[in-house]
Amino acid sequence: MLNRTRIESVAxxxxxxxxxxxxxxxxxxxxxxxxxxEGHLALVKAAYGIAQHVVVSIFVNPxxxxxxxxxxxxxxxxxxxxxxxxxFPHTVVFTPSAEDMYPEGPSWTVISVPGMTGTLCxxxxxxxxxxxxxxxxxxxxxxxxxxxxxxxxxxxxxxxVRRMAEDLNFPVEIVGVPTVREPxxxxxxxxxxxxxxxxxxxxxSLYRALSAGRExxxxxxxxxxxxxxxxxxxxxxxxxxxxxxxxxxxxxxxxLEQVGRQPAMLALAAQIGAARLIxxxxxxx
Ligand code: AMP
Numbered sequence: 001m002l003n004r005t006r007i008e009s010v011a012x013x014x015x016x017x018x019x020x021x022x023x024x025x026x027x028x029x030x031x032x033x034x035x036x037x038e039g040h041l042a043l044v045k046a047a048y049g050i051a052q053h054v055v056v057s058i059f060v061n062p063x064x065x066x067x068x069x070x071x072x073x074x075x076x077x078x079x080x081x082x083x084x085x086x087x088f089p090h091t092v093v094f095t096p097s098a099e100d101m102y103p104e105g106p107s108w109t110v111i112s113v114p115g116m117t118g119t120l121c122x123x124x125x126x127x128x129x130x131x132x133x134x135x136x137x138x139x140x141x142x143x144x145x146x147x148x149x150x151x152x153x154x155x156x157x158x159x160x161v162r163r164m165a166e167d168l169n170f171p172v173e174i175v176g177v178p179t180v181r182e183p184x185x186x187x188x189x190x191x192x193x194x195x196x197x198x199x200x201x202x203x204x205s206l207y208r209a210l211s212a213g214r215e216x217x218x219x220x221x222x223x224x225x226x227x228x229x230x231x232x233x234x235x236x237x238x239x240x241x242x243x244x245x246x247x248x249x250x251x252x253x254x255x256l257e258q259v260g261r262q263p264a265m266l267a268l269a270a271q272i273g274a275a276r277l278i279x280x281x282x283x284x285x
Pocket of ligand 1: 032033038040042043149150151152154178179187188189190
């Protein structure tokens with residue numbers, strides 16, 4: 001491995017991959033947008049469980065933000081991120097610039113998974129998953145990882161990236177990692193820093209609501225209507241109007257009227273103050 005931990009250009013990353021990794025060492029990629037927290041670190045930890053080299057990319061990808069979204073104010077704290085990763089001494093931190101990733105402006109080639117992105121967050125964020133798939137495909141080609149790790153917290157993203165990698169035969173194994181939460185249940189997110197203290201308390205109700213749905217499921221309930229009703233009840237009591245509460249097949253994201261034999265994802269999104277938050281739980285029959 002090269003004697004450095006930060007790689008700032010695409011060309012240097014390609015070079016590292018060519019000459020810095022000796023076969024049969026395995027490489028895992030953890031793609032992030034930075035402002036790292038314990039959720040991201042769980043991905044890094046899991047990566048070390050399966051690979052000898054771990055590349056953490058930090059790139060706030062302009063292609064996945066809508067015109068009214070928080071691209072310009074998204075937290076950029078690379079020094080803090082690198083310090084957080086110092087407990088993993090051999091991590092390669094890849095921090096390309098937007099100009100390097102998109103030298104001629106937004107990518108002319110766009111990868112979409114239309115069958116899975118016209119639902120859940122895709123409804124409110126048209127083009128978002130095209131931006132995600134395109135940058136992830138680019139990162140796969142630049143880093144050529146054996147494994148790529150994604151959080152279950154972004155359940156739609158995980159399912160969409162899995163499908164893309166499968167459909168396009170990327171030689172990479174997609175690994176999902178369980179959601180890391182605060183003691184209150186609130187899923188860790190870089191966007192939580194937009195929350196005022198009272199909003200943070202309110203935001204903890206998102207997971208309480210999902211847990212109520214899961215509890216109903218645990219007692220034998222299988223119908224979407226009943227399970228989501230349990231979620232809506234908690235949200236209403238907390239004064240939260242959700243953008244969506246949905247029950248879908250966790251692999252295909254097809255809407256479900258009933259939980260069947262396959263794992264289902266109970267997912268929601270809500271705007272709380274300045275933060276649009278998402279969360280989900282998996283219901284396994
Ligand atoms: P982001 O920097 O928000 O793009 O997230 C980078 C990766 O970290 C994605 O695969 C996310 O799903 C994952 N991630 C973010 N928050 C959490 C969390 N609380 N628990 C587990 N994974 C997370």
